[in-house]
Amino acid sequence: MTSNKVNQILFNALTPSNGGRLSKIVNGIIISTILITVVSIILESEPSIRIQYSHWFYCIEIGSTLLFTLEYIARLYVIPLDKEYCHLSPFKARLKYATSFFSVIDLLAIIPFIVSFFFVDLRILRLLRLVRIFKLTRYNTAMNTLLSVIKQEANAFLSVIFILMIILVIAASGVYYFERTAQPEHFGSILKSMWWAMVTLTTVGYGDVFPITPMGKLFSSVIMVMGIGLVALPAGILASGFSDKLHKNQDQYRKAVKISLRDGKISKIERELLKDIQLKNNLSDEEAEDIERMEYQRIEEEHYKHCPHCGKSLEHQF
Amino acid sequence: MTSNKVNQILFNALTPSNGGRLSKIVNGIIISTILITVVSIILESEPSIRIQYSHWFYCIEIGSTLLFTLEYIARLYVIPLDKEYCHLSPFKARLKYATSFFSVIDLLAIIPFIVSFFFVDLRILRLLRLVRIFKLTRYNTAMNTLLSVIKQEANAFLSVIFILMIILVIAASGVYYFERTAQPEHFGSILKSMWWAMVTLTTVGYGDVFPITPMGKLFSSVIMVMGIGLVALPAGILASGFSDKLHKNQDQYRKAVKISLRDGKISKIERELLKDIQLKNNLSDEEAEDIERMEYQRIEEEHYKHCPHCGKSLEHQF
Amino acid sequence: MTSNKVNQILFNALTPSNGGRLSKIVNGIIISTILITVVSIILESEPSIRIQYSHWFYCIEIGSTLLFTLEYIARLYVIPLDKEYCHLSPFKARLKYATSFFSVIDLLAIIPFIVSFFFVDLRILRLLRLVRIFKLTRYNTAMNTLLSVIKQEANAFLSVIFILMIILVIAASGVYYFERTAQPEHFGSILKSMWWAMVTLTTVGYGDVFPITPMGKLFSSVIMVMGIGLVALPAGILASGFSDKLHKNQDQYRKAVKISLRDGKISKIERELLKDIQLKNNLSDEEAEDIERMEYQRIEEEHYKHCPHCGKSLEHQF
Amino acid sequence: MTSNKVNQILFNALTPSNGGRLSKIVNGIIISTILITVVSIILESEPSIRIQYSHWFYCIEIGSTLLFTLEYIARLYVIPLDKEYCHLSPFKARLKYATSFFSVIDLLAIIPFIVSFFFVDLRILRLLRLVRIFKLTRYNTAMNTLLSVIKQEANAFLSVIFILMIILVIAASGVYYFERTAQPEHFGSILKSMWWAMVTLTTVGYGDVFPITPMGKLFSSVIMVMGIGLVALPAGILASGFSDKLHKNQDQYRKAVKISLRDGKISKIERELLKDIQLKNNLSDEEAEDIERMEYQRIEEEHYKHCPHCGKSLEHQF
CATH class of the missing domain: 1.20.120.350 (Voltage-gated potassium channels. Chain C)
Incomplete structure (x- = not known):
């Protein structure tokens, strides 16, 4: 023992x-x-x-x-x-x-x-x-949230990465065709041109390689406008997914707190259940406390908004 | 025969x-x-x-x-x-x-x-x-989804491309006016200045051409802040459209699975109908399986959340 | 006469x-x-x-x-x-x-x-x-839509531009303080440093000016991460506003078409009213036709989904 | 006295x-x-x-x-x-x-x-x-709105900054490993490589430092595509939070105006209450006036849309 x-x-x-x-x-x-x-x-x-x-x-x-x-x-x-x-x-x-x-x-x-x-x-x-x-x-709860978002949107990411690959090949091949004679050291093969395609499509644009022929510049312009939207796709999916997840997790905990507070206080059993829900939703202790404090405040305000004598709402009376 | x-x-x-x-x-x-x-x-x-x-x-x-x-x-x-x-x-x-x-x-x-x-x-x-x-x-189902989004938002894209053209002409003309004496090799004509306008408005910024006169820099600053929002428009429309479409397609299949599972199992006829819906919604076999698995799980959980004796919900009882 | x-x-x-x-x-x-x-x-x-x-x-x-x-x-x-x-x-x-x-x-x-x-x-x-x-x-209807979005969100834009100005002044002053001795030709005054601040905050990054001192690089890093979100604000407001407006305009016309099609056809008076609504919502003739075609199709499908004998929905019967 | x-x-x-x-x-x-x-x-x-x-x-x-x-x-x-x-x-x-x-x-x-x-x-x-x-x-009301958004989303920001730190360390360590022999002056230590990581992950891309070895370029490409989404996270959270807040504040004031206008006019007491709500929602006087004007107009239109004799809606009659 x-x-x-x-x-x-x-x-x-x-x-x-x-x-x-x-x-x-x-x-x-x-x-x-x-x-x-x-x-x-x-x-x-x-x-x-x-x-x-x-x-x-x-x-x-x-x-x-x-x-x-x-x-x-x-x-x-x-x-x-x-x-x-x-x-x-x-x-x-x-x-x-x-x-x-x-x-x-x-x-x-x-x-x-x-x-x-x-x-x-x-x-x-x-x-x-x-x-x-x-x-x-x-x-760190944020890392867990991020990992769960990546897992959840895995299919979307794979789809987008496949499309990225195709755009990359097209961009690199096009610029290779137009620039290979003018700058063989930078655009001498499709593989070499891919570095330019990556740097351009992500809008990093170091300036170590760039097209110099008129046709190369025209082709690059089209690729820039069209490609940027596609390269921003994974970023967009991740950002919106992450933001949604954070709020959803907080909402679930808030809901649980609301139910626990129906009788005005959180009992010991309710506390344990809340702890479980907090962990499941990747919330840090600070976030959980924030939500609880806000719920207590809301209840108080609600109380204040109702007439203490008849219980009717005072909100729309002004 | x-x-x-x-x-x-x-x-x-x-x-x-x-x-x-x-x-x-x-x-x-x-x-x-x-x-x-x-x-x-x-x-x-x-x-x-x-x-x-x-x-x-x-x-x-x-x-x-x-x-x-x-x-x-x-x-x-x-x-x-x-x-x-x-x-x-x-x-x-x-x-x-x-x-x-x-x-x-x-x-x-x-x-x-x-x-x-x-x-x-x-x-x-x-x-x-x-x-x-x-x-x-x-x-590849993602390519089909992307093509259908482009088709669906075609009017928005054309509108935005028209606006882009106008901004491009204004940006190139302005910088041509301010920089043509200082850097005739880069800004010697509106056509030449357009390369700068593209590289700047897409925020690629290679650094091969940039304004050097104070007025040119001031004009560029205004164009940067104002133009970036407009150049990001097609990317934004595409990203949100693609993300919406992916989720909508999954939702439609989920709905169909839910209806098929009302009796607890998917019959052979229902299976064929689901296959049709899956193809129509550009879902890969993996995605379809994921959705089905999640639905089965949901049903199980639902079952678990109800009292086996009286059928009442157990969800809000803690 | x-x-x-x-x-x-x-x-x-x-x-x-x-x-x-x-x-x-x-x-x-x-x-x-x-x-x-x-x-x-x-x-x-x-x-x-x-x-x-x-x-x-x-x-x-x-x-x-x-x-x-x-x-x-x-x-x-x-x-x-x-x-x-x-x-x-x-x-x-x-x-x-x-x-x-x-x-x-x-x-x-x-x-x-x-x-x-x-x-x-x-x-x-x-x-x-x-x-x-x-x-x-x-x-061009898109230009009108864009102008109306800018007009509608004018207050938000002004607010954001004010914030941008403050960040610009802070970024330029900071980098001026750290870099003015090392690169007096580029960061010799706050005014000169503002060009760097604009090029950096918009992520264009030509590479004509950049910090070289360790403290300047550290300060720039903080400004990059913090400032980028704020500089992207007007772009984001514009993009979401434009996209919302486009869909809202189409929805309003679709609603009008739906009402007109209650009796199965569009009368001459209804046609004139629709024309008015189309113009008010900045829709091109092609967009209006697309919406009408889709509504006709929807009605047909709806019809097909109901039993021709009893009028009950056939949708959830598989 | x-x-x-x-x-x-x-x-x-x-x-x-x-x-x-x-x-x-x-x-x-x-x-x-x-x-x-x-x-x-x-x-x-x-x-x-x-x-x-x-x-x-x-x-x-x-x-x-x-x-x-x-x-x-x-x-x-x-x-x-x-x-x-x-x-x-x-x-x-x-x-x-x-x-x-x-x-x-x-x-x-x-x-x-x-x-x-x-x-x-x-x-x-x-x-x-x-x-x-x-x-x-x-x-300035916009500054107040921004501060309240930052305060409200503080947890999300801290989470994202923690993730950013980790990516920064990984990006800098990786490029240090691949480039330290080829460019010891730029990538001679992880600390030095961090400047490259910041400039690349924020897509600023000055072009003062960039990988030149094939493996360094390959690693950078992966970091660019993956990292950009994460670095855009705080910007996205801020932008959407700011936009939401602006509209929410306006909605709250609109709701208050609507209630005050039930009897067709704003009394002196209601005016004072509205002033309070305006200040609480960080609205400028111009914005408040705009909302009021729009509400007056809406009431008028509503009135116009109803038959003056029987009070029935005239909206769906064409």
């Missing part, structure tokens, strides 16, 4: 949305370590800084990898206590969790250092440590 | 949405050949690759043209069996089909090679083979 | 939406002349073309000015017959019309040539002839 | 929305002084102008600071008369107001000159005087 209790405490400490004091401390340490490690990787890439503070970077690296390794093992150990996995045997639960998105990210966050420590030290391995940034996904 | 049966089999094999095994193989071969041929045209434009692998490109070219020619003849031969054409005499059906969008694309996909093989070998003909990329339209 | 009849014929001939044969010819000639004259002004700006074809440009200029002068006088003469002006005395009607938007454009289209012919020949006057392009507004 | 009266007059004169003649004059002077002072700061930064007109700039500076100081003291003095602060003791009201947004801006607008006059004259202090531009916020 003692072992079970320790396990439970460990599990609670590692769950971000638990709300307990220990959980806040543990997760705070993990988030800080992720941020410190990402900043140190960015700074380390600057040669002058790398030479001067190499000792510090090494310490951060060893410390963070140790912490993340412990975290990985601990999570794998207590996962059978998780609601989603509790119906499986401990071994199966661990196996299933080990292949989940979050677990793979956790593993990828420690492997590069271990490989470069025990085996070979490749430059690329250092950059791969940046995968640690994705560990933040576990704590 | 044997001939009729062969015709029917051939017709089924060539119909993408038929779903039969033979159809899947035949259409898979056609799609692969289109992709291979497009990639080979792109690679062939690179001189170093062209010289080294010229033999391969020649083989791909002959093989693909042969296949597409056979496909073209076969489609023309079996078209009287098509639902859309079956009320016409075989000759009239073939004639009508031969002038349809898909048939013209199919013909254009084989003509360039035949011309360059038997008559003259022009460079432009090689690029024209890229029209084969449009053969994919038959298999 | 003969004079009255001639006046009426002249008035009808000059009204674009009249639909009569003479009106079509007269307005066709005017539109063609506008287009020819605009193209000739654009071509004339090219020195090599100007020298070679100067005789042609002169002829086009004299001819078109003559035609536009006649048009201006004729319109002023028959305007008392117009519905909008018929309640005024002929003199007052002409005076009021002479100060209207269309009449001023008509006058501005002929003045430059007359001034340069009789008085002084200034280069700027030649460019001012381009104002003729706005004469097309009378015939 | 005289003192009270003077205080009241002073308070009315300083309230922008008061509508009295004195208020209009006083606020007009303040707005003009703000604009003059901002223009003079911009012009002063140009060395040639600064030398020639340094006397003028000095006078403007002294005069404006004097006026703003008087304004600051006066506002602080009369604030206990304000509706929002009248329930507090005069001292507490003044203390609370002194820490409000508007009061801090007012203070910041006078401090730089006072410091540079009595203590040290630093260049940065001169630029800080530009904070005076924010004094306009008190008079």
Whole structure:
């Protein structure tokens, strides 16, 4: 039983949305370590800084990898206590969790250092440590919302990317035809012209390559006007989907709060249900509190708008 | 009768949405050949690759043209069996089909090679083979959706293009007036200034031409702020139209699935009707399956939300 | 009475939406002349073309000015017959019309040539002839729609332009502070830095000026992310307003057609009312016809969807 | 009592929305002084102008600071008369107001000159005087609307900025990996590469840095297509939020006008209530008048659409 209790405490400490004091401390340490490690990787890439503070970077690296390794093992150990996995045997639960998105990210966050420590030290391995940034996904609700939007609109994205490919081929082929004699170094083949097509269709327009023949300029003009709309399609779909999702999630929580507040207060059972709905809708604690505060305010205002004697609305009386 | 049966089999094999095994193989071969041929045209434009692998490109070219020619003849031969054409005499059906969008694309996909093989070998003909990329339209639902959006919003596009023309003329004339003395090589005439106007209004901004006089810069600033909104108009119309269409098509299929599922299952007749609705709404098989799965799930959840004893909703009981 | 009849014929001939044969010819000639004259002004700006074809440009200029002068006088003469002006005395009607938007454009289209012919020949006057392009507004429904959107959202535009000004001043001042020592030729004063601010905030990014100091780059990054949303505001307001207006106009006409078609046909009186509604909603004849055709089709389909015996809907029966 | 009266007059004169003649004059002077002072700061930064007109700039500076100081003291003095602060003791009201947004801006607008006059004259202090531009916020309804949108969508913005940070790090790290050997001066560290990432993801594309290796170009292409949608997210959220807010504010005022006009006219009490609603919804006087005029017109039209004898609708009778 003692072992079970320790396990439970460990599990609670590692769950971000638990709300307990220990959980806040543990997760705070993990988030800080992720941020410190990402900043140190960015700074380390600057040669002058790398030479001067190499000792510090090494310490951060060893410390963070140790912490993340412990975290990985601990999570794998207590996962059978998780609601989603509790119906499986401990071994199966661990196996299933080990292949989940979050677990793979956790593993990828420690492997590069271990490989470069025990085996070979490749430059690329250092950059791969940046995968640690994705560990933040576990704590950031916006990332989860974004991922769910991308998943939901996956078909639309695939459709649009297919159309983009066709436009890219047409744009690159056209400009190759018109400019290949005038600028063989930039438009000497369709493959080379594709760089121009990408830079132009996304309206980045670095100015390293641009058409110089009159026909090339005319063709580019047509491609610019026509293509821009199509290249903006995925951005538009993503933006509207993300914005919709954010509002929808908030609305669902608001609805739940409204129902809970029918009797004027949120009971303990209602609180737990609200917590579940909050997590399901990827809302941060701040957002949830904001919504609740607004609902309380609304109820008060509603009350104020009705005559305290007869209960009739006072809203349209002026 | 044997001939009729062969015709029917051939017709089924060539119909993408038929779903039969033979159809899947035949259409898979056609799609692969289109992709291979497009990639080979792109690679062939690179001189170093062209010289080294010229033999391969020649083989791909002959093989693909042969296949597409056979496909073209076969489609023309079996078209009287098509639902859309079956009320016409075989000759009239073939004639009508031969002038349809898909048939013209199919013909254009084989003509360039035949011309360059038997008559003259022009460079432009090689690029024209890229029209084969449009053969994919038959298999890609997104392209069909896009084409139908363009058709539907054609009036809006024409209106906007007319306005674009006017802004282009005004922008080019203005900058020509202010910059023609300072940079006669770039702004020496309104026609020359139009390149600047296009590059600026689309916000590509290569940096090959830009105003240098104070008045030219002031005029450009006004044009930038005012013109950008107008140049973004077609992109906006297209993006919102495309997104609306995608969701509308899915909604129509969802509605049909919902009606079919009233009795809890999809009968064989309902399945055929759904297939028709799916095709009419340019939905791929994956999308259709997704929608059906979601509907089944919704029904299950609905069931779960009602008390199994009294049938009353359990949703608002917490 | 003969004079009255001639006046009426002249008035009808000059009204674009009249639909009569003479009106079509007269307005066709005017539109063609506008287009020819605009193209000739654009071509004339090219020195090599100007020298070679100067005789042609002169002829086009004299001819078109003559035609536009006649048009201006004729319109002023028959305007008392117009519905909008018929309640005024002929003199007052002409005076009021002479100060209207269309009449001023008509006058501005002929003045430059007359001034340069009789008085002084200034280069700027030649460019001012381009104002003729706005004469097309009378015939183009999209331009009218755009103007009405700009008028309707004028308050929003003014608000946004005020905000833009503030961001522009802040961006220019900031980059001036950070870059003035490093690049005094580009960022030597706030006024000079404003060109950079415009080019950056509109995302045109020519690349003629850009920050090079670390602090300047950091400040620019913040301005880019924050400012882009604000600079895109007028574009967004315009685009959504334009798209809404186009659909709203079509909906209003569709509603009117629907009501007229209740009895299955459009009577002569209904036709006149529809014509009025079409003009009020800035719809071109093609758009109006499209809507009518679609309504006829809808009625037919509706009919087909109901049982011919009992009148009940057949829609949900599969 | 005289003192009270003077205080009241002073308070009315300083309230922008008061509508009295004195208020209009006083606020007009303040707005003009703000604009003059901002223009003079911009012009002063140009060395040639600064030398020639340094006397003028000095006078403007002294005069404006004097006026703003008087304004600051006066506002602080009369604030206990304000509706929002009248329930507090005069001292507490003044203390609370002194820490409000508007009061801090007012203070910041006078401090730089006072410091540079009595203590040290630093260049940065001169630029800080530009904070005076924010004094306009008190008079401009659009700024208030924008601030309330930013406040309302703050959670969405924070989410998106977090995602932006991650993309920025990924883009910069990737291009650093592919380009660091080819262009160590531009992509020598992740920090340096971040400038490229910002310029590319915002589609500004100055062209001072761009990838030149094939792999770098391929990676950039992927980042461009994927990242652009995400960088456009805050812009999209802001634009749609601002547009929604503007229309919502107008709708609320329209609704209030409609209710007030039920009896055909706006009484004095209703006028005061409307004024309150107008201020709460950040509507300018012009916008409020526009809405009222439109409502009057709508009522008239409504009246016209009903038979004066039987009161039945005449709308669907043609």
